[in-house]
Amino acid sequence: MNSPAMNLSLHQLSKRYGETPVFSNVTLEVAAGEFVAIVGESGVGKSTLLNCMAGLDHWDSGSVSLRGTDVGALSDDARALLRRQHVGFVFQAFHVLPHLDVAQNVALPLLLLGTPDDARVQAMLQAVGLEGLGQRLPQQLSGGQLQRVAIARALVHKPSLLLADEPTGNLDPTTAERVMDALIAQTRLQNASLVLVTHSQAAAARADRVIHLRADGVHV
Numbered sequence: 217m218n219s220p221a222m223n224l225s226l227h228q229l230s231k232r233y234g235e236t237p238v239f240s241n242v243t244l245e246v247a248a249g250e251f252v253a254i255v256g257e258s259g260v261g262k263s264t265l266l267n268c269m270a271g272l273d274h275w276d277s278g279s280v281s282l283r284g285t286d287v288g289a290l291s292d293d294a295r296a297l298l299r300r301q302h303v304g305f306v307f308q309a310f311h312v313l314p315h316l317d318v319a320q321n322v323a324l325p326l327l328l329l330g331t332p333d334d335a336r337v338q339a340m341l342q343a344v345g346l347e348g349l350g351q352r353l354p355q356q357l358s359g360g361q362l363q364r365v366a367i368a369r370a371l372v373h374k375p376s377l378l379l380a381d382e383p384t385g386n387l388d389p390t391t392a393e394r395v396m397d398a399l400i401a402q403t404r405l406q407n408a409s410l411v412l413v414t415h416s417q418a419a420a421a422r423a424d425r426v427i428h429l430r431a432d433g434v435h436v
Contacts, residue, residue: 222245222246222247222281223246223247223248223250223282223283223376223377223409224244224245224246224269224280224281224282224377224409224411225244225245225246225279225280225281226242226243226244226245226268226269226278226279226280226281227243227278227279227281228241228242228243228277228278228279229241229242229243229265229268229275229277229278229279229280230242230275230276230277230278231261231264231265231268231273231274231275231276232276238260238261238264239260239261239264239265239429239430241278242265242278242429244427246377246409246411247409248376248407248408248409249403249404249407249408249409250409250410250424250425251400251403251409251410251412251422251423251424251425252409252410252411252412252423252424252425252426252427253412253413253414253419253420253422253423253425253426253427254266254411254412254413254414254426254427254428254429255413255414255415255420255426255427255428255429256428256429256430260429260430261429262381262413262429263381263413265413265429266379266381266411266413268280269282269377269379269411270299270303270305270377270379271287271288271290271295271298271299272299275288282298282302282303282376282377283302283376285298300325300328300329300373301329301373301375302375302376302377303375303376303377303378303379304325304369304370304371304373304375304377304378304379304408305370305378305379305380305381306363306366306367306370306378306379306380306381306383306399307366307380307381307382307383308381308382308383308385308386309386310354310359310362310363310365310366311366312354312362312365312366312369313354314353314354314355316353316354317350317351317352317353318341318346318349318350318351318352318353318354318357318365319334319337319338319341319350319351321354321365321369322337322340322341322350322365322368322369322372323337323372324369325369325370325372325373326372326373329373331373336372337350337368337372338350340368340371340372340402341368343368343398343401343402343405344364344365344367344368344398344402345364345394345398346361346364346365346368349361358391359386359387359391360387360391360394360395363383363384363386363387363391363395364395364398366383367383367395367398367399367402371402371403371406371408374406374408375406375408376408376409377408377409377411378399378403378408378409378410378411379411380399380410380411380412380413380414381413382413382414382415383395383396383399383412383414384396384414384416384419385414385415385416389418392416392418392419393418396418396419396422399412400422
């Protein structure tokens, strides 16, 4: 049985495409408030593993548990609801919607949950250093600002798990550091688990733990 202190638990998780293994026997536990960085060579399945953590991708054996719930036992609709309520995503490519302004982009998770909250949106914009920019369109922002929009959107609904896939990969070192500052500060404030996939040594160095993913599993 999973420890109640563990927000995310993976046990002997394996994934393959056809006969080709992507990763095998990944066992990992992440506590509430913990920041874990996952590193490894390109092609070892880091992003795929992140998708499995959220139930976005299927695996061949093993289990994923989020907040004590066996994700693999859920229907597709139930998985989607679990993600909507308890998971936030930050990606390298930002994935903001160009036809919505900054505040509308940040508000999307709350709207999907049927709990719109303008005050919460404004508080998140302020928290990531975007106060006063809510009415701007994405094309009016810099890359660093867009990534902070993505962070605000990922955290606005107070998820227990934040998954970040190369969030600083397109940013210069100074901007990357500022983005990581915002990401870490807000996840700490909300006591959310943060799992970060990165090639950046500077980003990984700030984690509580660094996990090396290889084809045969994970290595601390």
